[in-house]
């Protein structure tokens with residue numbers, strides 16, 4: 311087969327995929343094509359080494375569906391990584407009096423029909439006092455270059471010093487709480503629920519180890535009322 315006829319086959323297959331999907335999804339062919347041409351499946355179709363072009367349009371369309379599914383799964387996995395790998399600052403209070411600390415335990419999800427963020431704060435933290443006092447808290451995520459600063463804010467206590475002074479972060483007042491100019495994303499959360507993670511209720515011995523001689527965590531569930539970028 312000549313290069314030209316292979317190319318022609320690839321183009322024909324791409325057209326057939328687009329036509330069939332547009333019909334099925336009740337969308338215009340232009341719309342479907344614009345999306346499809348950005349996909350890995352499309353790239354593979356036009357890469358003769360993958361051999362994808364030797365399959366029928368249904369097979370190629372199924373590959374494209376799989377790619378989309380995988381993308382969705384990656385997004386969900388990312389959510390687990392957001393706290394664990396990226397860390398965040400948990401902040402509560404107002405301009406006159408607030409405190410912030412680094413957190414890497416937390417989650418995002420849905421409860422009582424609301425989008426929520428959950429954080430876990432040891433009762434010994436200074437921030438805990440602010441979490442109890444305030445109706446709102448924020449969870450702020452930062453670009454990678456701020457990780458060192460987050461390390462410091464997660465090892466010094468606002469009870470002993472002015473943590474903000476040399477942090478290099480600029481506190482920013484919001485109508486209901488505080489965040490920082492340098493944050494790339496801030497979740498503004500309204501407290502919905504608080505409960506102690508009673509160490510004697512922890513079923514897994516490995517997790518119970520976190521409380522040998524250390525204060526328990528209180529769990530705070532907050533409704534995400536705003537996402538600031």
Ligand SMILES: Cc1cc2nc3c(=O)[nH]c(=O)nc-3n(C[C@H](O)[C@H](O)[C@H](O)COP(=O)(O)O)c2cc1C
Nearest residue numbers: 411412413414415431432436437464465466467468
């Ligand atoms: C990466 C990292 C993650 C942390 N995650 C949490 C957490 O999820 N919950 C918590 O209670 N403390 C956590 N800490 C510890 C607090 O950030 C730390 O004790 C901080 O100094 C408390 O400050 P504060 O006393 O001013 O509130 C973490 C610390 C680091 C460095």
